[in-house]
Amino acid sequence: MIQFTKMHGLGNDFMIVDGITQNVFFSAEQIRRMSHRNFGIGFDQLLIVEAPYDPDLDFHYRIYNADGSEVEQCGNGARCFARYVYNHGLTQKNKIRVSTSTGKMILRLERDGSVTVNMGTPITDPQRIPFKAKKTENTYLLQANGQTFLCGVVSMGNPHCVIEVDDIETAPVAEIGAILTKHERFPKGVNVGFMQIISPEHIKLRVYERGAEETLACGSGACAAVVVGQRQNKLKKMVRVDLPGGRLKIAWDGDSKPLWMTGPAQHVYDGQIQL
Numbered sequence: 001m002i003q004f005t006k007m008h009g010l011g012n013d014f015m016i017v018d019g020i021t022q023n024v025f026f027s028a029e030q031i032r033r034m035s036h037r038n039f040g041i042g043f044d045q046l047l048i049v050e051a052p053y054d055p056d057l058d059f060h061y062r063i064y065n066a067d068g069s070e071v072e073q074c075g076n077g078a079r080c081f082a083r084y085v086y087n088h089g090l091t092q093k094n095k096i097r098v099s100t101s102t103g104k105m106i107l108r109l110e111r112d113g114s115v116t117v118n119m120g121t122p123i124t125d126p127q128r129i130p131f132k133a134k135k136t137e138n139t140y141l142l143q144a145n146g147q148t149f150l151c152g153v154v155s156m157g158n159p160h161c162v163i164e165v166d167d168i169e170t171a172p173v174a175e176i177g178a179i180l181t182k183h184e185r186f187p188k189g190v191n192v193g194f195m196q197i198i199s200p201e202h203i204k205l206r207v208y209e210r211g212a213e214e215t216l217a218c219g220s221g222a223c224a225a226v227v228v229g230q231r232q233n234k235l236k237k238m239v240r241v242d243l244p245g246g247r248l249k250i251a252w253d254g255d256s257k258p259l260w261m262t263g264p265a266q267h268v269y270d271g272q273i274q275l
């Protein structure tokens, strides 16, 4: 039996497993089965807590998409991870240093129950995203489905492409998201964000996630949208991001500064599963 906890950050939901006190290994096929919303637990991502590899860190964790692929970053997952390790007595700290497969992050538990995450510095160099382009630009033209899309491309540890739309309600998230997420110019796939700018301090966003389809919220996607909007001089430093599942606060001072994301992390239930 494997003990797990179900949590969500604005409806982006997670199965979280303590891999320190339990010996766990899941195949991609097992992850796909567990993530199924009718035949399994149902989740967008699986997070596995591990011991730190570095004495300066408190934890390491692995992130898997619902389709079983391992990924580098998950903003909403980071907030849930912080609440999970604190509530399960794995740490007494309210400033938690963690690493994932791409880098290090600092998670801060706030008194009001929200969690603030230092999401690190965005990457715009195409080679490091990775994205096939000759040089760094604020916008690129992407051809798909007989149409041309103007988009910003950025990595928050994981790859994002952000398209500005006039109306978030009618944005072709499922149709175009499913095509662009596998576009040949993104060798490792991409998360596709659709952003409506309401004002320089307020956007609406829907994200078709790589390996999970459209989710109710994407934390790294919210950061990516703010980077893209700011680099086009359309957004200010502090931005309210409204996603289908709720609101995030994103702050970015630009250039080589890290992004800060603040939002909720909710426990849903504890369970156990036999594979």
Ligand SMILES: N[C@@H](CCC[C@H](N)C(=O)O)C(=O)O
Pocket (backbone or CB within 6 Å): 012, 044, 045, 065, 071, 072, 073, 074, 075, 076, 077, 158, 159, 191, 209, 210, 211, 212, 215, 217, 218, 219, 220, 221
């Ligand atoms: N929901 C996440 C992102 C999860 C990973 C993503 N699907 C990818 O493949 O990069 C978030 O809140 O950032």
